[in-house]
Amino acid sequence: MSNTRPTITRRQMLSTAACGFGSLALADIVHAMNSPTARISGVTSKAKRVIFLFMAGGPSQQDLFDPKEFIRKKHGEKIDSPLRKEVTQVGTEKFLALGEAAPVKPRGQSGMMISDLLPGLASVADDICLLRGMNADNPQHASATNQFHTGVFTEVRPSMGAWISYGLGTENKNLPSFVSIHAPGVRTYGSGFLPADHQGTPLTVPLTDKTLPIENLKNASPNDEIQRKRLELTRRQSQRLIDELHGDRNMEGMIQNMELAFRMQTTTPRLVDISKESKDTLDLYGIGDKETDKHGRACLLARKLSESGVRFVQVTMDGWDHHGDIRGNLPRLCKQTDQPIAGLLKDLKQRGLLNDTLVVWSGEFGRTPWSQDLSGTAPIEKHGREHQPESFCAWMAGGGVKGGLTYGETDHMGYRVVDSKVHIHDLHATMLHLLGIDHTRLTHRHLGRDFRLTDVHGNVVKEILA
């Protein structure tokens, strides 16, 4: 608890007190709060920041990136189960092969395999590095999501955004270093045992006037002037106690944060406001179209935040958990996300940001090559797929990875990785490496032990570095 204290001096504090509420430069406050705690380099970095596109639910890699001839040929027929007998799966008892939902074809110069369902992504195939040998350890959403974000699935540990913020500090004193748009749960943006200022700031893209981008952002008093006067008194009373006690860093931090929070009430809505963006930009992200509007706005906001220097921006797009009717559901999800994501990549590129921004796309796991039918009576064309952490696909772009590279290979049915496996720990190690951080040296002492994002694991995947 003791290492969470901001480092504003008492002299600075008193100067604030003298000038009244809201007078301390915002930059100073945030700078004091975010001073980098550990700069663990050792490698030259290509990337300065990360945009992590998290596809919650587990998109199907067979349908999108890694089709198997064996499965296609056996579509609707029984295949041999590679599962351990102790493992229960429901609705997969018949063990039927399920061919891909739509054609998956070679794209770009590189011939990377991408589904017809993702025409936007297909058009930037040569900019992305496809990882087909992803591997995780848990087939449950909650656990797998925890592992993807924190490296472990049982304990509560800092999320990767918090680690990166901890390792690199902030690039922009006026913004938090880690923002999570539409965050899927507290543990995905928590700072665990790291100092609290590395915790992600959860943000909602306001689609209506009533939604607040950040909770409690709306002034509770009838107007700003009244609130300012109220907070002035709060500050005065708070300061009175600090003086009486001859100083208290936590209490001083509370006052500084109130200053910052007061400003956030006006800066945040301005930040999420996209009314001044050009029509071309809005169109690029699919903003305004019913299906792509929400994710389009989120992706555009991610670009704006990245551009302003937020170290780690996460955008979560959920709904990929297709246990049934994958042929009906997957195209819908692809439609909602493809243009916003492709738009983001194109926009980053045209602004020269892609070189030093690492974009990562992944779900918490993938899906089985065999079908699932929870009703037990649906025809094969209405089946879905079960969770599969054994192998799945992710992709990276920009920030020092090789564009156009397809890395990793799965077995004949697409269950196990047979070549160039990338475990979650390896992905984390590689992401840190690209940011110039040696993952074995980014540590924090807690309960007597030096903890790492990669725990005792992780290998940098050198083959994909540009």
Place this chain on the structure above:
Amino acid sequence: MTRSLTGLIILIFASPSAFAEEQAAPTKEQLDFFEAKIRPVLVEHCYKCHGSEAKIIKGGLRLDSRDGLLKGGDTGPSVVPGQAEKSLLLKALKYDGIEMPPKGKLAESVVKDFETWIKMGLPDPRKSDDVPKSRTLDIQAGRKFWAFQPVDDPTPPDVKNAAWPRDTIDRFVLAKLEAKGLKTVADADRYTWLRRVTFDLTGLPPTTKEIGDFIRDLSPQAREKVVDRLLASRAYGERWARHWLDLTGYADMMGTSNNVYAEHAWRYRDYLIEAFHKDKPFDRFIREQIAGDLMKADTIPERAENITATGFLMVGDVEIVEPDKAKLEADHIDTQMSKIGTAFLGMTLGCVRCHDHKFDPIGVTDYYGIAGMLRSSPSTHKIPFGVWSLLNSTELPETPEEREARLKLETEHQKKFVIMKAEQIKLTEETKSVEADLARLMKDDDKKAALTKRRDELTEQLKKLAASLHHAEFFRSKMPRAFAMHDSDTPADMPIYIRGNPYAPGAVVPRGVMSVASWEKQPEIPKGQSGRLQLANWLADKRNPLTARVTVNRIWQKLFGEGLVRSVDYFGSRGETPSHPELLDHLATRFMNNGWSQQKLLRALVLSRIYGLSGVNDESAMKLDPDNRLIWRMNRQRLEAEAIRDSLLAVSEELQQSEGGPGLVLEEPENCGDLALKGVNPPNYTHRKSRANQEFQRTIYLPVMRTNTTSTDRIRNFFDFVNPAQIAGQRSQTVVPTQSLFLMNNDLFRKRAKILADKLIALHAQPNDRLMQLWLTVYNRPITQEERDHAIKFLTDLSPLVQAKESLLWQELCHSLLASNEFVFRI
């Protein structure tokens, strides 16, 4: 049954030379095979981590010599020559439980080669004399560490300022301060002390009347009267039960997936409140939580309590949707192990699931010795459909009165149910007849529209009724149950799970307790029992060097902000050492000698001189002891989320008593998902609707959801509530801007400010009287002249801005104070 630990160590870390002698001289063909098929693979895929050039030898395993292979790593020999199927190395290559090399499985033909090679007897010309020595646990040496030494009863030291100490506790602290040349700050004033002790013991501020009573009471027993009053209150039980809940992973949800309701968890929460309220002796409290179901009980309520207490081992985050049930079992045992380790022993037992503890003298044999007891008491069962498991529960015995009350409820419920059923039949009949009429009608009949309308109405009504029937059926009054431990029919020792993997079993370990903290041979476990009772007795034994120390240290931390051992959950070698080792032992001994009474210990602590010190800084003391380790002043503490919310309700006088009971209101269909059990998932729940009054009850009574939260309990998300997947004896006190937004704008504050303002206005006509009352209510001290003048100025300045609306004017003032440091801290 005694367990020979050294024997096991020999088994696991057998000396390499013993194997080396077995090797018959390999033939040339065999060696050629090795050179052609095996060595290149080892060099390419293994040496980087398991060879001499590796920075860290992964898993302690060396694969660059035959001896290295035979000696194996942390988890035992990697190969058994001639027996491929028993060789861990082959399992790893086959990705069976362990996966090596981690980058990707080697080709099938390569794996075959290794199989052949092992079957040949491991022909291998590589010699090595630099195979590192086996790491063995030296239990005897480990016992020399302070935390494993028997608890002492040190003589209180002499102090120069003999008039200062009030209790022996003060002498231990003062002696250290004097030795360092440090002086304590002055005593806190009476207002500050009262606010402090009231918060620390009950989590609530003192009322105006309580302040007045104490300030007027000039008798020497004034403080004692306050402390006795506070300790006797139910509010004390509510506060200290919540402290304990932080060590259990408590939530009203079983796991994080699908919000499956842990419908009996609240009974454990209520058990805790009662246990602290009634000052249940702590050794008994420990025994009940580990093995209450195995203890004798004299009365029916006592039996029910004993069973409920074992909820301690049940209520954590259980991934009940895990399809691999062997893994689910191993994971849940691990959660239980971590909990036992942290709560009672201050040891990170979770680390030992996969390997001997890296820093502390705890071995996998210790882990699996206790794990075997837990595995002999299964705590989940798979439901007949889908992949889900649920926590086990046990029926609780009822007193005749309880039984009568339940049967009465059931009868009432049955009546309602019969009426609903009858209605359903009636509506179904009518639907049939309407449909028959419709079928008979000609196409253009004018009755058709009316009949169609009626049919649709009926369909709608029937749909609603069906849902209500499901709901009623699901929540009909049933025998009371609690999530509880029970022994299996076939308790047994369990094998070590290599790398924590249930599919890689190693040697079987006799059930037993942690060797390094034992004072005699392993306890005898009667045949047919799990051994939990023996574990409980060992934990709660006066000779256990850890339990009492860990407990008193945690109690100290709650009062003084930091523990005597600052790493309250970890007493191991990488943890902190006690600032006052003699005081820690004095408290532990005193605690045990006073019948393990927490209240007696608390009473002595809060009445001590040291507890009554002011929280003011002192420049010269700061220089010598900036962290206040020697306690020359009181540490200030930000209130926990619960205390902030409860205080807000207290100052607005909205706080209501609660008798406990289920946190989530099942009577409200809004809180329940689809109960018809059509799919493969058990019903899921949300916290949409609270019970009437719940909004005004103490935070401990609000449901703890693992995923979604509602507005009534949002504050927990902002002020460092322990995530219910976490087991933590001390909360962090973060300072982040989102907290400020909460203080500034959240309705919890805004509404309380309004109610408080309106009360002040109704109570007093004069602003001065209102101000006096407000300061007493919010800060629990009189207002100063300077503050009064400024407050008047504030009101005057603000008045035109709020069009002189009195209620709003005073609301702004109240809100201002509620959001200030003095309200959210206790000093």
